[in-house]
Amino acid sequence: MSETTHDGSVAVSAALPPDERLTAAQLAEKYGLSVSGARPSLVEYVRQLWARRHFIVAFSRAKLTAQYSQAKLGQLWQVATPLLNAAVYFFVFGVILQANRGMSQEVYIPFLVTGVFVFTFTQSSVMAGVRAIxxxxxxxxxxxxxxxxxxxxxxxxxxxxxxxSMIVMIAVVVGFGSFPDLSWALVVPALALQFLFNTGLALVMARAGAKTPDLAQLMPFVMRTWMYASGVMYSIPIMLADKPQWIATVLQWNPAAIYMDLMRFALIDGYGSENLPNHVWMAALGWAVLLAVAGFVYFWKAEERYGRG
Known part of the structure; x- marks a missing residue:
């Protein structure tokens, strides 16, 4: 039963069962229901991700296997692609433009190959992140x-x-006279920090790419510019020795350059600490933590919007 109130609205009679007097929100709260697809709390979101860690690993392996399944050489292209890029860059920058100034061939070729492989890691993570959603x-x-x-x-x-692909990179480094020593252990923390940085960047680009699919067409130009500014093919302090110091400082503190320099320092005998910016490990840690945390939170805030519209 119902009756009309003084303002003309209809009120539910007390004769109705208790549950029928509640609003939808009150009923949901009473029975512990939640909105389908609603964004969970940050802590709960982390818990859900951890519960699906086996899916994340299996999915990444399946994607890696399928990536070159249509090519006759198959997964050999994982190694061949960055190696061919390094060969092209060596011809253009090492032979024609003489970007190897200040470095012998025994140092420059491992320097170039390491830079190409390490930067490709970040570049591929960004491009995959743009299309992830x-x-x-x-x-x-x-x-x-x-x-x-x-x-x-x-x-x-x-x-x-x-x-x-590091099998080939290490073969090149050893082939030009840099043999394994204790510094090679630095490869592990350097790669771990770069992976955290790349993951955070992939999360940022995944949210941006989900909202603006055309971003995938723009990013190759952005990544190419970033590559040229990061010292993949040349030593930043040597090439910019006649320029204002702040330019070289800014470029050396760019995260792509930092992770490349750490790998070069770890693997190449002739690439000493004088080529690294001050407090380089703190900078590498700072970039990794900043991007990993900020990228994760940024992505989580749009969780309920992915796949809609």
Whole structure:
């Protein structure tokens, strides 16, 4: 039963069962219901991601296996692609433009190969991150899971690809006279910090790419500019010795340059600490933590919007 109040609205009679007097929000609260697809708390989101860690690893491996499945050489292209890029850059920058000034061939070739492989790790993580959501809308719309699983999985895929291709990178380094010693142990923390940085960047780009799919067309130009500014093919302090000091300082503190320099310092005998900016490990840690935390929170804040619209 119902009756009309003095303002003309209809009030539910007390004769109705108790549950029928409650609003939808009150009923949901009473029975512990939540909105389907609603964003969980940050702590709960981390817990959900951890629960799906096996899916993240398996998905990254499956993507890596499928990446070159249509090519006759298969996964050999994981190694061949950055190696061919290094050969082209050596011809253009090392032979024609003489960008190897101040370095012997025994140092410059490992310097160049290491830079190409390490920068490709970041470049591929960014490009995969841009398409992580927009390129997997069928999966996003069909299943309920924390969407951060996708960009994290793609960053992990690129790490696995780098680890596989490091066999060739190490062969080049050894072939030009840099043999294993204690400094090679620094490769592990350097790669771990770069992986954290790349994952955070992939999360940022995944949210941006989900909202603006055309970003995937723009990013190759952005990444190419970043590569030229990061000292992949040349030593920043040597090439900019006649320029204002602040330019070289800014370029050396750019995260891509920092992670490349740490790997070069670890692997190449002739690449000493004088080539590194001050407090380089603190800078590498700072970039990794900043991007990993900020990128994760930034991605999580749009969780309920992915796959809609």
């Amino acid at each position: 927009s390129g997997n809308l069928g999966l996003v719309r069909a299943l309920h899971f924390p969407r951060a699983s996708l960009p994290i999985s793609f960053a992990l895929q690129q790490l696995q690809q780098l680890l596989a």
